[in-house]
Amino acid sequence: MQTDKTRDPGLTAPLSALRDGMASLNTPRGVHKELMAAFASHHRKRRWYQTLSPAQWGVAGSLGGIAAVLLVTMLALQAPMPATGDATASIGRDNGAAFIALDSFERIEQDPAPRMVEATVPRTALASLGVPVSPENAGDLVHAEMLVGHDGHPLALRLAVQ
Known part of the structure; x- marks a missing residue:
């Protein structure tokens, strides 16, 4: 919340004009609901895995395969620990x-x-x-x-x- 000490006096007049102009603009009742229904009918809700394209799935699969190969290689190259x-x-x-x-x-x-x-x-x-x-x-x-x-x-x- 602004106080008189933090309020910029140069913005008082423009913000007042903006408030007055916005007060005259009222959206008719039910428009928001109709817009949301129209949007939902054109853009069906998808599950997270449906948002990825086949190419993206291919990249993800190849990266997973590469990670698995690297993990196996690292484990194979790891020398046994010296005896304590x-x-x-x-x-x-x-x-x-x-x-x-x-x-x-x-x-x-x-x-x-x-x-x-x-x-x-x-x-x-x-x-x-x-x-x-x-x-x-x-x-x-x-x-x-x-x-x-x-x-x-x-x-x-x-x-x-x-």
Whole structure:
């Protein structure tokens, strides 16, 4: 809201003339409603995905494909992280094969009846353990031996040498 201090005295006369001129212009009743109905009949409401042309959909699809290829390439080129002190402590050696602890050593030692189970594991599931995964071998299955606790919980994993 303007006060007398912020009001520009040079605009008082033109704004007064504009107000007087606009007061004489009145739209008849119902014109707004009729205009909106006519506009709605000529321009049907569309869903958001109908507003894009086929060319725009093609560009969006190709950009999505490019993004997917870049993501897969970045993941394939990412080198496994170097082992830190904590990671090397969780790996033991048994007959030359790496034995990776999936649970704490205390839990493994205290299990009353652990058993060894052979399994085939998807290579993508082993990526978090440092097994290299590329687009060529992502669908491969890896033969592994798992140390399973008495409750069925996996305690350790050893990749089979092939």
